[in-house]
Structure formats: C-alpha cells, structure tokens
Amino acid sequence: MKILVTGANGQLGKCIKDAAVNYRDFDFLFATRGLLNIESEESISEIFKNNRFDYCINAAAYTNVEKAESDQENAFLTNAEGVKQLAKHCEENNTTLIQISTDYVFDGKKGSPYSEDDTTSPLNVYGASKLLGEQYVQEICQAHYILRTSWLYSQYGHNFYNTVLRFAKEGKTLTVTTEQTGTPTNANDLAEAILTIIKSNSKKYGIYNFSNQGEATWYDFAKEILTQTNQLTETNLAKTDYYRTFAARPKYSVLDTRKYKNTFNEAALDWRKSLSFLLN
C-alpha cells in the first residue's frame, strides 16, 4: 500500500508521520510544500509520474481562518483549486483521495450535532474555500473520503492548546471566549482514524465526520488544559462572551460522528480523555 501525504509539515501531517511507525506494511511518501505544492499542476504531475499511489491523504491547506478574510484569492487557490488539481490526478491514477475538511462548512445555527447530510452554509472565507474543495473532490474522484473534523490541536504547530500552555508558562492572563461550542480534536486521533480507514480498505467512500466526543467552549477547553496541568489559578484565565474577530464563526459546530463509528468499528475518545493522553 503506497500512500502520499501532502502538507507533511503541518500538524496533521506530523501526527500522521508519528502514527505511521505502527503501520509498517504501508509505504508512505511524506511531501512537504517544497516537494509538492498542490497549487502547481506541474508539481503534482511530477510526483504522480514517478510513483503509483493507492491513497493520497491531503493534509495540505490554507488554515489561517482570520487571514483568509482579506486573502480570499490565496485561500481558494489552495483549498479549492489546489484540491481540484490533486483530485484530477488521483482520479487519473486510480488513487483514493482522503480529503480533510472542517466543521466550518456549517453555519452553527442547527443547535445540535451536525450529521454528514446536513445543509452546509459556511460563514467565512476559509469555510467557503474548504466547501468548494469538498465539491470538487465529489465531482472528480470516484474513490474518495471527505473527513470533516473540528478544533484540531496537537503537540505540533501554532494551535490553541500550545497557546494556552505558552501563556501559562509566561504567567500571562488569557482571555477566552464562551461564544462558540464545538469539540476539541486531538490531531493524533484524527491521524489514527485516517489510517484506520486505509487499513480497512473497505471502499465505503463518502463524507464522514470525525472528532473527539463531547462538547466544549474555547473557555472550557483552556480551563481543562490548565486544570489537567495543575496551572489553573484565580488570575490566569478570564472569560469573555465577546471576542472580536475578522472571520465569523459558527456558534455551535459539534459533529455527529456515529457514521464513522458504525462503519469502521472505532469510537473516538472523549475530548478530555484524549487531552490527558497528550499531556501525560
């Protein structure tokens, strides 16, 4: 089984690389942006010309939700047009594409967990660009999985988890919003979920939600990180119900993950439990 991983220097790419050590039968090619730029047709052609992949995990994306509001062109270039090019090459080469998508394709007005069939209606540029990427994958690739996930964090990169730990270390007060509810998802668990799908080789293509279980506000998430690391004090965490951002975000974007669980016989961990595994 030969597997191409794009965006190998991102947090998910690095978590897949870590998880890969337990999948010795799989032959991975971890491609950083320098080796494979998904915006460049030439770059994609070159890598497909020299290799025959069974699967391509697209972990490459424009992920700066705030910046995307004023940089629409580049967000769409990567998350939609780049994905379109990648999808074409996967289809032409009989490669199953696993595209990673987001809870931000929803507007958050439903008020209960989103299933795979719920109507999409992104509130921001990032969500709209990721949704168009999903649509290209569905149109172009017969063999595809679209995995929607939420609030990714890990030991790698610039994410909320690392920011909370940094503020605590520096003795600074962090003010965190209670405005949005979602599910923090350990990117290491997402990496395992992706490899579980590949290992199953079940060809049960389509859209799947994958996140950890339960729900939280960003404030709850920060409080849990500080509590589990014995760093919560009376002064280092404050809550706000109004945190100004450029990009609008869904108020409630919890994902219903039963389809993934029932199809692949794997239940995701509760988000607090998964956090404790990362911290210990």
Ligand SMILES: NC(=O)c1ccc[n+]([C@@H]2O[C@H](COP(=O)([O-])OP(=O)(O)OC[C@H]3O[C@@H](n4cnc5c(N)ncnc54)[C@H](OP(=O)(O)O)[C@@H]3O)[C@@H](O)[C@H]2O)c1
């Ligand atoms: N982070 C979240 O909270 C979250 C939530 C829901 C869904 N997701 C989705 O999960 C996936 C993984 O996200 P992540 O958190 O791992 O993101 P990340 O840490 O920002 O990693 C994205 C990677 O993509 C690379 N990249 C950007 N443009 C590229 C291009 N044109 N060609 C090749 N590589 C390119 C980046 O390269 P450089 O290092 O050179 O910039 C980076 O290494 C993405 O599809 C994202 O949309 C993320």
